[in-house]
Amino acid sequence: QDSNGGTIVVATAGEPDTLNPVLNYGVDGASLIFDGLVARDGRNELTPALAAALPDVSADGRTVTVKLRDGVVFHDGTPFTSADVVFTYRAVLDPKVDSTLRSDLDMLDAVEAPDASTVVFRLRYAYAPFLQRLTLGIVPATALQGQDINKSGFNRKPIGTGPYQVESWTAGDRLVLTANDRYFAGKPANRRVVVAFVADDNIRAQRTRAGEFDAAELAPKLAAGLGTVTGFTVHKVPTADYRGVMLPFGNPVTGDLAVRKALNTGVDRKAMVDGVLGGAGEPAYSPIPPTSAFADATVTGKPGADTATATGLLDAVGWVPGADGIRVKGGQKAAFTIMYPASDSLRKELALAVTADAKKLGIQVTPEGLTWDAITPRMKTDALVMGWGSPYDPDFVSYKLFGSKFAGEGYFNLGLYKSAETDKALQDGRDQADPAKRKDAYSRFQRQLAADVPWVFLTYLQHTYVVRSTVKGVQPRVEAHEHDVANSLWWNLHTWTKG
Amino acid sequence: MNGLAAHEVTVAYGRQTVLDRASIHIGPGETVGLRGPSGCGKSTLVRVLALLHRPDDGHVSIDGNPVTGARYRVAAAVRTRIGVLFQSPRSAADPRLSLADIIAEPLRATKAERIQDRVVELAYTAGLTTDLLRRQPHAVSDGQLQRACLARALAHRPDYLLCDEATTMLDASTQAHVAAVITDHQHRHGTGVLLITHDPALMHRWAHRVIDWPPDQAAPATAVEHADHH
Amino acid sequence: MAELTMPRKRRLRPLSWLRPGTRGAALAAVVLATAILACLLVPLLWPLDQSAVALDRINQPPTWTHPAGTDDLGRDVAHRTLYGLRVSLLIGAVAALVATLIGGAVGAVAGTVGGWTDRILMRIVDTVAALPHLLLGIFIVAMLRPSLGAVILSIGLTHWLSTARIVRAELLSLRTRPFIDAAISGGASRVRVLTRHLLPHVLPRMALATTLMVPHAVWHETALSFLGLGLPPHLASLGNMINDGQRSLLTGAWWASLTPGLAIVVVTLAIAAVAAHWRDRLDPRVRAELQL
Amino acid sequence: MSARRTVGRRLLVAVPVLAATSMGMFALGAASPYDPAEQYAGAAAFTATDENLAQLRANWGVDDPLPVQYWRWITNLVQGDLGWSITRHEPVTSVIAARAGWTLLLVGAALALVLVASLLLGTVAAYRRGGWLDRGLRAAAYAVEAMPVFWLALAAITVFALVLGWFPAGGLTDIAADGVHAGDVAHHLILPITVLAVSQAPWFLLFVRDSVADSLRDDHVLAARGRGLPGRTVLFGHALRTALLPFLTLIGTHLPELVGGAVLVETVFSLPGLGAVTVQAALGSDFPLLAAITLVTTAVVLTANLLTDLAYTAADPRVRLDG
Amino acid sequence: MTAALTIDGLNVRFRLRDATVHAVTDLSLTLHRGELLAVVGESGCGKSVLAHAVLDLLPANAATTGTVQFGAGSRPVRELRGRHIGLIPQSPATALTPVRTGRSLLAETLRVHGRATTDADTVAAEAGLDPADLDRYPFQLSGGMAQRLATALAIAPDPAVLLADEPTAGLDRPLVDHTLDLLRRRCAAGTAVMLITHDLTAAQRVADTVAVMYASRIVEHRPADEFFTAPHHPYAAALLDSLPDRAFQPIPGHPPMLTDLPAGCAFAPRCPHASPDCAAQPAISDGAACHHPLSVVGAP
Ligand SMILES: Nc1ncnc2c1ncn2[C@@H]1O[C@H](COP(=O)(O)OP(=O)(O)OP(=O)(O)O)[C@@H](O)[C@H]1O
Ligand SMILES: Nc1ncnc2c1ncn2[C@@H]1O[C@H](COP(=O)(O)OP(=O)(O)OP(=O)(O)O)[C@@H](O)[C@H]1O
Numbered sequence A: 001q002d003s004n005g006g007t008i009v010v011a012t013a014g015e016p017d018t019l020n021p022v023l024n025y026g027v028d029g030a031s032l033i034f035d036g037l038v039a040r041d042g043r044n045e046l047t048p049a050l051a052a053a054l055p056d057v058s059a060d061g062r063t064v065t066v067k068l069r070d071g072v073v074f075h076d077g078t079p080f081t082s083a084d085v086v087f088t089y090r091a092v093l094d095p096k097v098d099s100t101l102r103s104d105l106d107m108l109d110a111v112e113a114p115d116a117s118t119v120v121f122r123l124r125y126a127y128a129p130f131l132q133r134l135t136l137g138i139v140p141a142t143a144l145q146g147q148d149i150n151k152s153g154f155n156r157k158p159i160g161t162g163p164y165q166v167e168s169w170t171a172g173d174r175l176v177l178t179a180n181d182r183y184f185a186g187k188p189a190n191r192r193v194v195v196a197f198v199a200d201d202n203i204r205a206q207r208t209r210a211g212e213f214d215a216a217e218l219a220p221k222l223a224a225g226l227g228t229v230t231g232f233t234v235h236k237v238p239t240a241d242y243r244g245v246m247l248p249f250g251n252p253v254t255g256d257l258a259v260r261k262a263l264n265t266g267v268d269r270k271a272m273v274d275g276v277l278g279g280a281g282e283p284a285y286s287p288i289p290p291t292s293a294f295a296d297a298t299v300t301g302k303p304g305a306d307t308a309t310a311t312g313l314l315d316a317v318g319w320v321p322g323a324d325g326i327r328v329k330g331g332q333k334a335a336f337t338i339m340y341p342a343s344d345s346l347r348k349e350l351a352l353a354v355t356a357d358a359k360k361l362g363i364q365v366t367p368e369g370l371t372w373d374a375i376t377p378r379m380k381t382d383a384l385v386m387g388w389g390s391p392y393d394p395d396f397v398s399y400k401l402f403g404s405k406f407a408g409e410g411y412f413n414l415g416l417y418k419s420a421e422t423d424k425a426l427q428d429g430r431d432q433a434d435p436a437k438r439k440d441a442y443s444r445f446q447r448q449l450a451a452d453v454p455w456v457f458l459t460y461l462q463h464t465y466v467v468r469s470t471v472k473g474v475q476p477r478v479e480a481h482e483h484d485v486a487n488s489l490w491w492n493l494h495t496w497t498k499g
Numbered sequence B: 001m002n003g004l005a006a007h008e009v010t011v012a013y014g015r016q017t018v019l020d021r022a023s024i025h026i027g028p029g030e031t032v033g034l035r036g037p038s039g040c041g042k043s044t045l046v047r048v049l050a051l052l053h054r055p056d057d058g059h060v061s062i063d064g065n066p067v068t069g070a071r072y073r074v075a076a077a078v079r080t081r082i083g084v085l086f087q088s089p090r091s092a093a094d095p096r097l098s099l100a101d102i103i104a105e106p107l108r109a110t111k112a113e114r115i116q117d118r119v120v121e122l123a124y125t126a127g128l129t130t131d132l133l134r135r136q137p138h139a140v141s142d143g144q145l146q147r148a149c150l151a152r153a154l155a156h157r158p159d160y161l162l163c164d165e166a167t168t169m170l171d172a173s174t175q176a177h178v179a180a181v182i183t184d185h186q187h188r189h190g191t192g193v194l195l196i197t198h199d200p201a202l203m204h205r206w207a208h209r210v211i212d213w214p215p216d217q218a219a220p221a222t223a224v225e226h227a228d229h230h
Numbered sequence C: 001m002a003e004l005t006m007p008r009k010r011r012l013r014p015l016s017w018l019r020p021g022t023r024g025a026a027l028a029a030v031v032l033a034t035a036i037l038a039c040l041l042v043p044l045l046w047p048l049d050q051s052a053v054a055l056d057r058i059n060q061p062p063t064w065t066h067p068a069g070t071d072d073l074g075r076d077v078a079h080r081t082l083y084g085l086r087v088s089l090l091i092g093a094v095a096a097l098v099a100t101l102i103g104g105a106v107g108a109v110a111g112t113v114g115g116w117t118d119r120i121l122m123r124i125v126d127t128v129a130a131l132p133h134l135l136l137g138i139f140i141v142a143m144l145r146p147s148l149g150a151v152i153l154s155i156g157l158t159h160w161l162s163t164a165r166i167v168r169a170e171l172l173s174l175r176t177r178p179f180i181d182a183a184i185s186g187g188a189s190r191v192r193v194l195t196r197h198l199l200p201h202v203l204p205r206m207a208l209a210t211t212l213m214v215p216h217a218v219w220h221e222t223a224l225s226f227l228g229l230g231l232p233p234h235l236a237s238l239g240n241m242i243n244d245g246q247r248s249l250l251t252g253a254w255w256a257s258l259t260p261g262l263a264i265v266v267v268t269l270a271i272a273a274v275a276a277h278w279r280d281r282l283d284p285r286v287r288a289e290l291q292l
Numbered sequence D: 001m002s003a004r005r006t007v008g009r010r011l012l013v014a015v016p017v018l019a020a021t022s023m024g025m026f027a028l029g030a031a032s033p034y035d036p037a038e039q040y041a042g043a044a045a046f047t048a049t050d051e052n053l054a055q056l057r058a059n060w061g062v063d064d065p066l067p068v069q070y071w072r073w074i075t076n077l078v079q080g081d082l083g084w085s086i087t088r089h090e091p092v093t094s095v096i097a098a099r100a101g102w103t104l105l106l107v108g109a110a111l112a113l114v115l116v117a118s119l120l121l122g123t124v125a126a127y128r129r130g131g132w133l134d135r136g137l138r139a140a141a142y143a144v145e146a147m148p149v150f151w152l153a154l155a156a157i158t159v160f161a162l163v164l165g166w167f168p169a170g171g172l173t174d175i176a177a178d179g180v181h182a183g184d185v186a187h188h189l190i191l192p193i194t195v196l197a198v199s200q201a202p203w204f205l206l207f208v209r210d211s212v213a214d215s216l217r218d219d220h221v222l223a224a225r226g227r228g229l230p231g232r233t234v235l236f237g238h239a240l241r242t243a244l245l246p247f248l249t250l251i252g253t254h255l256p257e258l259v260g261g262a263v264l265v266e267t268v269f270s271l272p273g274l275g276a277v278t279v280q281a282a283l284g285s286d287f288p289l290l291a292a293i294t295l296v297t298t299a300v301v302l303t304a305n306l307l308t309d310l311a312y313t314a315a316d317p318r319v320r321l322d323g
Numbered sequence E: 001m002t003a004a005l006t007i008d009g010l011n012v013r014f015r016l017r018d019a020t021v022h023a024v025t026d027l028s029l030t031l032h033r034g035e036l037l038a039v040v041g042e043s044g045c046g047k048s049v050l051a052h053a054v055l056d057l058l059p060a061n062a063a064t065t066g067t068v069q070f071g072a073g074s075r076p077v078r079e080l081r082g083r084h085i086g087l088i089p090q091s092p093a094t095a096l097t098p099v100r101t102g103r104s105l106l107a108e109t110l111r112v113h114g115r116a117t118t119d120a121d122t123v124a125a126e127a128g129l130d131p132a133d134l135d136r137y138p139f140q141l142s143g144g145m146a147q148r149l150a151t152a153l154a155i156a157p158d159p160a161v162l163l164a165d166e167p168t169a170g171l172d173r174p175l176v177d178h179t180l181d182l183l184r185r186r187c188a189a190g191t192a193v194m195l196i197t198h199d200l201t202a203a204q205r206v207a208d209t210v211a212v213m214y215a216s217r218i219v220e221h222r223p224a225d226e227f228f229t230a231p232h233h234p235y236a237a238a239l240l241d242s243l244p245d246r247a248f249q250p251i252p253g254h255p256p257m258l259t260d261l262p263a264g265c266a267f268a269p270r271c272p273h274a275s276p277d278c279a280a281q282p283a284i285s286d287g288a289a290c291h292h293p294l295s296v297v298g299a300p
């Protein structure tokens, strides 16, 4: 008789490279093994986790003080203290450590531990969404001190404070977790969790059908197929993950505002959601998802294609159809290339959908599937199907993607979009601590983007899961692009019960 | 010295020495009979004389010119001066070629002219009927195949002809026919013939000179007084 | 002597397999000819816009207007299959030929020259066999930039090993046969012995390898395309189509993947049947073979 | 040439071959268009700064000139250190230790199955050439060769796991099981091994069939029948024995194909083998791992080819062994 | 004497693409236990085909009619091969499985026919082969060694009927005698032997009866001593005459084409005694199939 319940088996495609938060595992929390100082609830609101309460931000926004929860112990029994927090964040900042998180924490100047239960973060500049960055899982200093973190055995058999501890990880096959009975938020409802890694969609569907999994992420159409099998429930979970076409300003055609606007109104987002995404998505008009508190409801459009308006826009500025139906203006043919990463079939399909829609407007688009190394040098002049988005804060991603400071740097502002208005709005959004002022800043940002159309936003995706109907306690929340072991539908797995 | 000769040749297969400093000489226009117990190395000697096997020691000379190397290393013009009739016609015929092709092959290899006519002529000489020429080795009898091999060996009008039991597959009449053909060829081209056979009557009738092999064990070469077969 | 004439050389009459009695081979030839003809004519009669999609008619089952249904972007599967055959057959056939030629040449040289040449060539074979094909493919495409030629080369240059070793092994065994001695003695050069006496014996095996390589090359094309190193994934090639269709296999739209899959299976079978028939005609022993 | 001398000579030759393959691997890797840092960062590559990525590359030394990297790798290798895998975040030795066994088991078992099945079926098909078994097997072989392995796997899973329920649909052990038990693993591996074997069988089957059919027409087979030997003895002891050569040859060169097939089968059946890791390593320009895998495959291929070459001389004594 | 092998009305035709080869025509013959029958005749007249037809080993393009019966039984030939009827094939060079040693071939044959594999050495020695040579592969054997190995393989099962197709080809005199003695000894033990040979001297030495074949038919079939002293058929006489120790002259004219045989006597075109009668096929009478048998022609 096992009062703690049995085993929950979930299946996912993506297998983490390591299980160490310092090396990017579950940095947005909900990693089952670790806790951050803060966590997010079912509405993605921050709640204290290893912090005793939500951290204190100083008036100038540059000092953040965290009081730690008492009596928390790691899986190995060592007590959790401020030294662990300091160690974790310093490790991320250490250039010798192979962490890409460093890019997100460039505001962080220093982490200190005045006493065993207090941590103080000192920032280089005020950064409004800083607390959102504190979801990073905390690793025990004692287990890693003095080691080369990049190569530590810890990365494969980690020790955390979370509801589950790692029993075994067979790479390519499964991760087996057992309940951490000393979990600070209470004993997990399930003794064991098995995360099965099944890369192929079809196979995952078949194995789910065979009854191997309690919950699995599936492609929308496959999930729909399983929805008709009794005993399974399908969950469509909204995300902040958008796809759109980046239109470079360096190209004479895409650089023309009328063309950009025409494309923006002329694409059939509804058809893409239904046809390409199998209904698992929503039309997108801005980089801030409608589920976000910062979304500006006025920045929207018609889900279907408004071809009449679009062609009107083009006619008005002198893009007139040539003999072959392709518009011409001043000797310039309305033709450009849309690149997509060849291995991403969703982006390929969106590129083709846009191509077809553009054709109706008299714009000739040539799709090209390429590897990133071939895409990179052409990003300044050729359009590209891109995607990103974060549900947690509008500053994430957008600041670098649309700020003129980042024009041409890495994969950030690829199209060399430059707008003083946008820069100002983005800067305000990160400088201001007051939520109302931030909301205003991001409204300005969204409206400016809608006016300049550096991107044609196409769709937001939805993640689809099937869950055995006997499982209780499933609570979908808006998800980020990345979701596998952490941050999936099973973010609160430790409270699920299986009837 | 004119003629085809092996000088002190030694051939060993692995540890077994088959020919041990053996010498032989076949003069132009001469028919040398060679006999010896089965397995004593006659066929091996033929392969050495035909420049198909490089002896481990010693060498072969043609008309006084020593030949170095064997097989492809020897110029085609030298190789074709020696015709060979192998002991087993079955294994010496490419199973994929028709008899006509088998006969034509040496001619084609050296880009001879009027190949077609020559093949017909050779086949006729060897006593092959037309219906056989289009067949492949598996569809003719051993004797018929042997005659095709004879035609092939005569294709280049060789100066030396090595017959390794060339007539064992043939009946008495055909044997006589073949002997006549070879002798005729010999007379017209001054060919030196090495004749290996176990048939004493044939040997007696045909060879000018008989060598018993291996030479060291047997009596020295005996000249036979031969009947008039001219 | 007048009654003796040189027999007429047996000439191959390429269409004679259409005689009754070889119905299987005739059917295969017709299928293959149709496929090739279709590949040649379709661009003229029924041009395809490779980037066209129609999201309003996705995943439609076969009907009269779309005899093989539509795929998950509303594209006509039958039309794209015809186009795909074009590209894939070209890649498959040329890559298979390249591989066979390289393999045949290496095997022939190693098997006839022997000695150090053989040793070095065989160790090169080992080396190439040990390097991951994917990496080699990437390297070749990286040098040549993705294009049809690069794809063909990258497949051809990685798949000649089996042929090389088969040819070499058979030649090693053949070259000691007395009929080779006879040919040498007849004045044949090394090259002539090779082409006239040795290679004809391994030709059936090489033909078999080539036949098998055609569909295999189509798979490699897909793998490369998927990595972005082959043809653009939106281009209609059989491999791309099967890849795309795979996602719909379990959702009921089986035709999107099955049609191109069937196309390659059928074409492969046709090539195999025609090749087998040709071989049997070239080897007369088959017709006269013994019964056990 | 004696077998011992051959082995000795091959061992000597193995050194330059291994050097050539590993060097070739580094050269290929350098030509690869993939950036290890971007591959490492995954999706984070799009939010990571250039400086961040550059630091990663510097940490790994992947920006060093090729000879430097190769030299570093060689010197470490001599000291028994195979290096660190960037893509797997593990020492290369432990990646290989944990996974090579499963791949070897999968490939080995499939190879054994392929060999036995294709020898048997190929010989029988050759014996009954022209009959329905022969035609059926050949058609099936060509069809399988033309079919995506993925279809085979999916069909096998649907039929044997879903409809009949005889075998599990994937994984190495039962999903709820703890620990690895031989019986459990065997039960899980039957389907993938069979799928891999079936997908690789056409070459072997068709080659055996063809060369046995050829040798069945030879005189010595006729003679063997004339001696009153039973059909099976004639078929396997005489016809097949003389026809083994192309078959043996295939084993050595088809190992890479078999490993390639294993990659697919491993992914489809979620088996923790080397296959998927190799692809990942290739895409991530993970030199140390690639080099190590290449070393392993080179060693396997060299051994396999040596064994098959030795087997030639046993199978066909007319072949004089060289090298 | 009991019949060990009875052939009745045997015809063998090979279908070629544009012709039919009449390899054996209307051949009837009885071979008794202990009898040694020598079959002689022009090369290509159908001797080996006869042997293969008896053993049912002809290729697929051959059409056979007529009956072949072994002893009194009626079991199919394929069950009798080896043990009841053995064959020494004509071309040992290709008839030996190239990838196996003589010993393994011989031991296998012995085992299959229920004899101890250790008998291999004895059997080889009986055939005149040095047992040490059994360990060689066929390609390492000389022509004569291969011949003796083939003989050993055929006698290993102790067949009741032995078809020996040129068993002495390529052997030196002592070995020829050894082989002939071997056959003779077998006959004495009750075996029926059909010796196909070109070596008329050998035939004369051991044969009880002689059958002469010409152009697919038996043209003469008589006791050996009678045959060698006075052949009846002009072809037989001409053949004996062309021996090297006699005239050593080929029979004039061309060998017949088996694809295009005349309706009557096939030898007529080359026969000095031919007459218009010869346009009809002669029946066998008095051991010879000829309209003008020599003993009659030459009779006083
Ligand atoms: N498979 C075949 N197809 C067609 N013709 C054949 C076939 N086998 C043999 N023949 C022909 O049948 C005739 C008889 O051949 P067979 O081998 O019996 O001759 P043979 O009397 O044994 O001659 P030899 O003394 O030369 O061995 C020959 O003319 C030959 O060409
Ligand atoms: N390829 C080979 N490998 C090894 N030994 C061989 C090879 N060829 C021949 N021999 C051996 O060499 C010896 C001589 O063989 P060869 O064929 O020259 O004899 P031969 O005098 O022609 O005999 P025969 O009269 O029987 O044909 C034999 O003992 C034979 O076994």
Ligand SMILES: [Mg+2]
Residues within 6 Å of the ligand: B042, B043, B044, B087, B164, E142, E143, E144
């Ligand atoms: Mg000899």
Ligand SMILES: [Mg+2]
Residues within 6 Å of the ligand: B141, B142, B143, E047, E048, E049, E090, E165
């Ligand atoms: Mg014969």
